[in-house]
Amino acid sequence: MPDEFFAILTFQGGYNTSIVLVGVIALGIGGGIIGVFSFLRKRALISDAISHATLPGVASAFLLGTTLGGSGQNLALLIAGAAATGALGVLCVQWIRDHTRLPEDTAIGTVLSVFFGLGIVLLSHIQTLQASGQAGLNSFLLGSTAALMAGEAQLVGGAALIAILIALLLLKEFGAVAFDEEFAATLGWPVAQLDLAMIGLLLAIVTIGLKTVGLVLIIALVIIPPVAAHFWTIKLSRLVVLAGVFGGLAGWIGGGLSALLPDMPAGAVIVLTAAAIFVFSLLFAPRRGVIAWVMRQLHLRIRAASVRGLLAMAAGYLPPDNLSYRVVRLRGYLDGDARITESGARAAGKMRRQNQLWQVYRNRHPDAALAFSPLAAKPIEDVLPPDIIAALESEIR
Amino acid sequence: MNPPRLIPFEPSQPRNDISPSPLSVRGLTVAYDDKPAVWNLDYDAPDRRLIAIIGPNGAGKSTMIKAILGLVPSLAGHVRIFGTTLRQARRRIAYIPQRTSVDWDFPASAEDVVAMGLYGKIGWFRPVRRRHRALAREHLERVGMEDFAGRQIGRLSGGQQQRVFLARALAQKADLYLMDEPFAGVDAATERAIVNVMREVRTAGSTVLCVHHDLRTVGDYFDHALVLNIRKITDGTVDEVLTGDILQRAYGGRLAETEIHAIAHTT
Incomplete structure (x- = not known):
């Protein structure tokens, strides 16, 4: 068993497993880096609203797929559906925050539960249809690396890389907006659009990570690595690098473990790995550790x-x-x-x-x-x- | 008897001088809901002067600055900066906010914060380079904070934080500085540093507009003053403005008679 685990971690566990592992690592790095900005902007919970709001989109895309071509199991189509309702969820949160007297956390809680409820209703409906491939939809809830095809993993990894690149390009801009919004505005920067870009990246990471980590737990991928990294450094650049490293580490070890234990939901295994990194940082970080x-x-x-x-x-x-x-x-x-x-x-x-x-x-x-x-x-x-x-x-x- | 003749209404125009005023405000009105914070303000700031904006609490001093910078929406009026729009003049303005508006836990050192003053110059997508850091340290030196360059911003004292923000504004190399109560709750060393820097930038040809709450020091630190209480009470040199009559009109019962005399007398 340890030999097998070592083989998986060193990318000798078979072609498909290795590709999936690379995809999960890229996802972890992306989640960590992009999570830094929502963490610093104090909007980390918005990713939970996004992830839960994706479920009706996934279910609708599956239904659309079965009516069009037979199989609803096209990952790109499912991701597109997830992104659509995920974005709708964000818009709802923002509308509630801006046009009612409710605070953002209440708006998030409301949107999250309503969209998730709608998604569950649609999923139950799909189960009565006895359509082919419907069992695979469950992996969107709790995540699965075993169900991931090599091609899908490449899609996940590639999209994560693009998101990372954009985040790094906008590092200075995102940082300034999170630190001092008014100052960014006096520079003439479009603060609202930068916020939108940040949420867009969050949406991207959440939707591409859905099938691997599952929508219930994917928020951990964008929250835990930045928080753990925050114990180690007071420099933004290092915080970003460390959060990426921690996220990647969680993807690597957690992804490897879940390949070894295919019955365990991958999301839970990856999140627990990330949590171990967090606890280690909390205890042992120099200066800021307990x-x-x-x-x-x-x-x-x-x-x-x-x-x-x-x-x-x-x-x-x-x-x-x-x-x-x-x-x-x-x-x-x-x-x-x-x-x-x-x-x-x-x-x-x-x-x-x-x-x-x-x-x-x-x-x-x-x-x-x-x-x-x-x-x-x-x-x-x-x-x-x-x-x-x-x-x-x-x-x- | 003829009925009185109506005079045709002429909207006030921005001045069209050869050297335009650093800041020219016409009919500026800002309201929070239906409560006016600044009402129909006309003001031309004199060039290369240190100008205090004074007035009682809730007189709209901070609001005026924020409206000029476009940080709060104005209901009416327009603002010209060096004869151009805010958009065109962005790079010529620097703003020092009240200390409360930033995230003190943020992972940034004093040097990082000062380097933000160079962001306009560095440009989008480009990283902060070593020469920018060197420049940031130079500006920290000007406010006597070079020993704290690597300190996380939240672990500085209130006065030190204020000096860091002053250095950030200096890094912007502006022609017009807008400051929101920079002297509030700072130590003596910081107060001196701010005054010195203000005089330095005036010598270099810049104009400073500064919300100020301590009437006793207005005469020592500033050349001009704008007296505000929602509406403009008056403006002029500090000697013209700091009279018992004007202070009475701006502050009403909020300043004791004796205090007014003491302040008006000091100039």
């Missing part, structure tokens, strides 16, 4: 406790609380009988001098002193020039 944050808090508390303890000792008192007592004791500044050790006396004296210098500095230059944290571990000699230190010292005496 563990780094907890460590930093802990470090600051210990640092504050040691300052408190040493200043108290310098004034001839015991450390004022449990934590500061334990910190100075642990560092050997106090011995077991609560007597100040030699190193403790040195450290306390140093701390008192630092504290006095900072106090004088704060009194003299209150504005400039704001830039320095009293919890920074660096001694004052390292951050202020010697002439200022000398001036401060003369004032203490």
